[in-house]
Amino acid sequence: DAGVIQSPRHEVTEMGQEVTLRCKPISGHDYLFWYRQTMMRGLELLIYFNNNVPIDDSGMPEDRFSAKMPNASFSTLKIQPSEPRDSAVYFCASSVGGSYNEQFFGPGTRLTVL
Amino acid sequence: AQSVTQPDIHITVSEGASLELRCNYSYGATPYLFWYVQSPGQGLQLLLKYFSGDTLVQGIKGFEAEFKRSQSSFNLRKPSVHWSDAAEYFCAVGPTSGTYKYIFGTGTRLKVLA
Numbered sequence: 001d002a003g004v005i006q007s008p009r010h011e012v013t014e015m016g017q018e019v020t021l022r023c024k025p026i027s028g029h030d031y032l033f034w035y036r037q038t039m040m041r042g043l044e045l046l047i048y049f050n051n052n053v054p055i056d057d058s059g060m061p062e063d064r065f066s067a068k069m070p071n072a073s074f075s076t077l078k079i080q081p082s083e084p085r086d087s088a089v090y091f092c093a094s095s096v097g098g099s100y101n102e103q104f105f106g107p108g109t110r111l112t113v114l
Numbered sequence: 115a116q117s118v119t120q121p122d123i124h125i126t127v128s129e130g131a132s133l134e135l136r137c138n139y140s141y142g143a144t145p146y147l148f149w150y151v152q153s154p155g156q157g158l159q160l161l162l163k164y165f166s167g168d169t170l171v172q173g174i175k176g177f178e179a180e181f182k183r184s185q186s187s188f189n190l191r192k193p194s195v196h197w198s199d200a201a202e203y204f205c206a207v208g209p210t211s212g213t214y215k216y217i218f219g220t221g222t223r224l225k226v227l228a
Binding site (some may be wrong): 005010031042043044045048049054055088093102103104105106107108 | 146155156157158159160163165204208209214215216218219220221
């Protein structure tokens with residue numbers, strides 16, 4: 001298996017633009033997590049899905065952020081409009097059976113908003 | 115409130131020396147504890163986890179960790195560090211608030227001197 005796949009690996013955009021980050025989880029995994037990593041706040045869970053259904057989005061910072069999982073093999077995290085303070089590395093992770101088991105992380109998307 | 119503290123932001127050791135990374139947690143019940151490693155430009159990889167049973171847990175890459183309930187600690191150890199161990203190490207505790215959420219520590223960056 002190729003592991004968790006994220007695209008793009010790097011994204012540079014201007015303030016006010018829409019940004020879409022993509023994730024393909026490991027086949028057969030039923031949980032998908034989106035994290036944001038910054039120097040100031042460390043690693044934060046934004047939202048997680050179970051069987052494509054959003055379970056907890058309490059970590060989503062603002063209404064500008066939205067996430068979808070239309071099927072078991074694809075998820076998106078969208079920021080509209082983007083702001084410089086959204087600059088961070090965004091990770092997607094997947095697991096079988098939730099947080100009791102190992103989460104497999106993708107390589108991350110480094111987002112820079114100018 | 116549940117929390118994880120990694121008191122050391124940076125640690126430098128010489129190759130071949132022993133290593134101990136500290137992790138303290140605050141949790142109302144028996145926690146699920148994890149150590150992850152993040153190499154530069156990569157996602158996080160699970161080193162080891164503790165759920166119950168033997169308080170000394172063996173992980174990958176020669177790492178081990180010991181759960182000490184009385185000290186609310188879960189310190190990571192390695193008897194002899196290799197240059198390839200240079201990375202950032204994250205302690206995490208879960209689940210939290212009845213959901214499948216980790217709380218991650220702020221990380222300890224390890225530098226290994228040749």
